[in-house]
Amino acid sequence: MxxxxxxxxxxxxxxxxxxxxxxxxxxxxxxxxxxxxxxxxxxxxxxxxxxxxxxxxxxxxxxxxxxxxxxxxxxxxxxxxxxxxxxxxxxxxxxxxxxxxxxxxxxxxxxxxxxxxxxxxxxxxxxxxxxxxxxxxxxxxxxxxxxxxxxxxxxxxxxxxxxxxxxxxxxxxxxxxxxxxxxxxEGDANGKRFRGPGPTLDPAAALRALDRYMDHGIRSGRQIRPAVREARETLWQACADAALAPTGCFTLTAPTGSGKTLAMLKLALEHARRHGLERIVLAVPFLTIIEQTAQIYRTVFADFPENFVLEHHGLAGLGPETASGDAQPPQERERRLLAENWDAPIVITTNVQLLESLFSNRPSACRKLHNLMESVILFDEAQGLPAQLAVPTLAALSHLSAAYRSSVVFATATQPAFDSLHEAVSRYAAPGWQPVEAVPDHPALFATLKRVEVTWPNPGEKLGWGDLAAELEEIPQALVVVNLKRHAMALLDALAETPDVFHLSTNLCPMHRRAVLNRIRDRLGRGEPCRLISTQCVEAGVDLDFPRVLRAFGPLEAIAQAAGRCNREGRLDEPGEVRVFDPEESGDWRRRYPTHAYFQAAEVTRRILLDLGTIDINDPAAFRHYYRQLYDLSQPAGQNPAFHEAIEARDFPEIARLYRLIDQDAIQVLVPWSERMEEFEALQAEAETDGIGGTWMRRAQGLAVSLYRPRADHPAWGILIPAKLRRSGRTNRQQDEWFILEDPRGEHYDDRLGLILPQAEQVLIG
Structure with a gap:
């Protein structure tokens, strides 16, 4: 020296x-x-x-x-x-x-x-x-x-x-x-060695690849009805036309099954080509659909450089090459490096990752934010933004667009009336929220793609789980979506003797859910009996196509999203059947709905139904009416006063603490799913001998179930073993977020039901 x-x-x-x-x-x-x-x-x-x-x-x-x-x-x-x-x-x-x-x-x-x-x-x-x-x-x-x-x-x-x-x-x-x-x-005797830059966006080449995919994979599909094909072409052209507009904020309102996933990519690429923008970032609300979208994008750009499409979420990099305890392959290390600062042409991530970073104060979370400037930012299923965070979130996105030549697109079939919050948003960011609709004639698109008929319950009409189970025995292919996991378990118990019944919820670890979805798609494709009992995790973008859907009464957007799993491809001669039912449950809202906000939204839906006698979920105006009534009731601008006080105080740490899209008082439990038992045992052994670190946690995500943290005296703690944290070669440092399920007799992780805790209280998430 x-x-x-x-x-x-x-x-x-x-x-x-x-x-x-x-x-x-x-x-x-x-x-x-x-x-x-x-x-x-x-x-x-x-x-x-x-x-x-x-x-x-x-x-x-x-x-x-x-x-x-x-x-x-x-x-x-x-x-x-x-x-x-x-x-x-x-x-x-x-x-x-x-x-x-x-x-x-x-x-x-x-x-x-x-x-x-x-x-x-x-x-x-x-x-x-x-x-x-x-x-x-x-x-x-x-x-x-x-x-x-x-x-x-x-x-x-x-x-x-x-x-x-x-x-x-x-x-x-x-x-x-x-x-x-x-x-x-990373340097050597000759000096520093900077990492190589990620691939660059070539919008013209990417558009050619997207058009080839559409020509060979979508437009040539013989099973698609002419009306559906025509609607998809209409949406495609509308997105191409919208891309000519100046950078700004957009809504993209299009019905389920209209090809929205690829159409918004078309809009983004055309927009990037016209305005010289540098990247496209797609945010989705659920891990259950992020891999589905990522697979489509990877197929479209299969001939492009490695990491042209970069995934940044909890399950990224969990393919076969990284599932074991082997050393991390070079391509996964490169993906992780690029994910640190989103140095890639197309980034697929979660709402949590993107939006919480916009309000973070941590160096690691904020590091990538400069790469949102001069970009196209797509939000799929935009209705998932919590009302209590809507105003500051819209303000941040509006300012990002207006000041830094970025475009923001909110895409969904159930478009929230966020523009009604314009005045409240403008107090935090001058432009407020006045997006341009990318598909001006979207009501006609909804009418063209009407594929279902919805039957609503009569006032006071209730349906017990036993009666519902009896109906399902006569229906070979049906999806039932309920509001609570406890309800799913009750219906599954009533169907214990019925064959070909499947279950989907976040009781199942992500790898297990993925496998169940693949089996269901195979059975539906072959016309085999398949009855799926699911929580809301199956809604909002999951690619399933049932002829019959039964949906427990809930918020209007949730009912519409469930209906999007019915006759999705429009292949039935008659409209698919969607039946909304009121479960026969007593007690206050906690016995019927997961959160108070969810209960409020369900009650707004019920009030509109009582006033009108029916609701047409194929009419976008119905959702505008619904959201306006919901905002009048819930007052998003006045919610979360502590958060707004932190903004006025310019308190970056407090804002970061309070801005949470999901409940953070949760734990992760590594579970022994039978089809991946070797991976579970390898992770368990590594945790016991070496402790856990970041690489272990990433590999464990695919076999982990999220729980709300049980109370201190809960019996679940008897089978949840805390994993020791590896730090500087020591494995004796305690942490309280990761646990390993102790289940030697296979009592607590079931191949159909997933995680079953010894408990009288519901602590499972989702």
Missing amino acids: DNRFHAHSANAFGTWHRLNEHLTSAGRLARSFAGSAPWRDEAGLAGELHDLGKYGERFQRRLQGQDSGLDHWSMGAWLALSGYQAVAAALAIQGHHIGLQRGDRGGLLGLEPGRLTRQHPFGLALSDPDLDQLIARADADGIRYRPPSAKAVTRWDRAVAAMLDVRLLFSCLVDADFLDTEAHF
């Missing part, structure tokens, strides 16, 4: 990372990641300042193992704030290790060196509290700081928009820092 200042210790070749080179490189990368954003110079300044504190003598000693407990970021953040009034850069620099903190006056003043010296919030010591000395050393090292020509944040009156600006600049800095540091440690 020489006597110059360094950012990082030696790599495997003994080369130390020069600090001035790291700061210069991080600044250059951060500026490039900002693209055409007006604040790109501020992003570059953040890169050049982020490790200013490493010019302190104490940090240089720390690199040699002679010091510890140091803060090397706050001095750079303070210079950005006090010297250049660059608030976003200051927050980004402060947060590049500890996460974004509060952006209000008190939080920013907390960066003042004197305060940090007296009492550091994390109990650390500044590597050097003398700012003038640090600046002088940087100057002597060739670092020249310049005021940015434009700032990311100059006002906070539209708080969601301003905080997204901060997160995007933070993303540029974090990705630049990670990549340059990685290049140093």
Whole structure:
């Protein structure tokens, strides 16, 4: 080691990372990641300042193992704030290790060196509290700081928009820092070795591939009725026409079975070609459908480079090559690296991954956000956005579109009336929410593709599980969707003697669900008897086509989504039969529905049904009427007051904690599914001997069931064995999220029912 200042210790070749080179490189990368954003110079300044504190003598000693407990970021953040009034850069620099903190006056003043010296919030010591000395050393090292020509944040009156600006600049800095540091440690005697860039989007070539797929796989299908083929062509052309519009926010309202999955890809690619956009990001609400969509996309682009379609979700990379305990193959390592910052032309992910990142404060979650700029962002089954988060979410997406040349598309057959929230959204982001409909004549499309007739229950009419089971015995092929797992179990008990009965819910681990879906599709395709009892996990995009569907009374959009599994391809001579029934259940809403919001939506549906006598689920106007009544009742803009208070306080950590699409008080349980017993046993043995880490958790996802955390005295804890966390070679550190099911006699994981806990209380999710 020489006597110059360094950012990082030696790599495997003994080369130390020069600090001035790291700061210069991080600044250059951060500026490039900002693209055409007006604040790109501020992003570059953040890169050049982020490790200013490493010019302190104490940090240089720390690199040699002679010091510890140091803060090397706050001095750079303070210079950005006090010297250049660059608030976003200051927050980004402060947060590049500890996460974004509060952006209000008190939080920013907390960066003042004197305060940090007296009492550091994390109990650390500044590597050097003398700012003038640090600046002088940087100057002597060739670092020249310049005021940015434009700032990311100059006002906070539209708080969601301003905080997204901060997160995007933070993303540029974090990705630049990670990549340059990685290049140093991956380097050799000749210097740094940066990872290769991911594939680039060639929209023209991708469109040719998509058109070939449509010509050979879809349009030539002889089993498709002419009316269905005509409707799909109409949707296809409407999406091509919509792509000519300027970048902005869109809705894509199209009926189930109209080819929406590929049509919105057509819109995205045409739009990207016209406007020079860099990537397409598709977000879906459920893992049960994400692999289905990913498989279609992989088939379309089979001849394109590896990772042209990049999956980023819990089940990605769980193919046969990674299911065992063998070393990670090179292609999976490359996928994981690209997933860190979404460096791919087409990214398929979940709503949770995308939306929670937009409101996160963590470096790892925010790292990819800059790659949402100048992109097309597709939300399939957009009705899944929770009402209590709708206003801030729409504000963030609206600002992303308006300020950063991105387009956002909300696609669904049951389009929420989010535009009625425009005024509330505009308080957080100036554009509000006024999307353009990509398919202006979608009511005619719904009329053309009417494939089902819905029968509604009469007022007060109830149906017991035994009576329903008796009906199903006379129906060879039928899907029954219920609201609670407890209801599914009751119906399955009533059907115990009936053959060809299947069950689908999140009681089953993902690999098990996938296998059940494949068996059901095979039986339906061969015309064999098949009766499926399912929870809502089968709705919203799962590709199943039953002639009869029975749906427990619930929210209108849920009923419509269930109906989308009936006569999906329009192959029946007569409309498919959808029957809505009211289960014979007593007690309050908790005995009938999974959440209070779900109960509210069901009651709005019931009120409309009583007023009108029937509801036409093939009429988009019916859903607009429904959602307006639902919003009048639930008041989304007034929900979650603690979250809105955190926004006004610019409290990044609190916002990240409160923004949750799903209940986070959950545990993961590794289960012994009989068809993957070898994999279960390998994972179990590895957990016992070595402990669990990130790679183990990714491999375990396919055999894991999510549970709401049982209460402390619940009997389930008698068979849930906590897995030990591997950390720095030690396996004795306790964690409380992953457990292994102890089931030597096969009593608690059933090949049909999935996980069965010894319990009187329902704790299973979904």
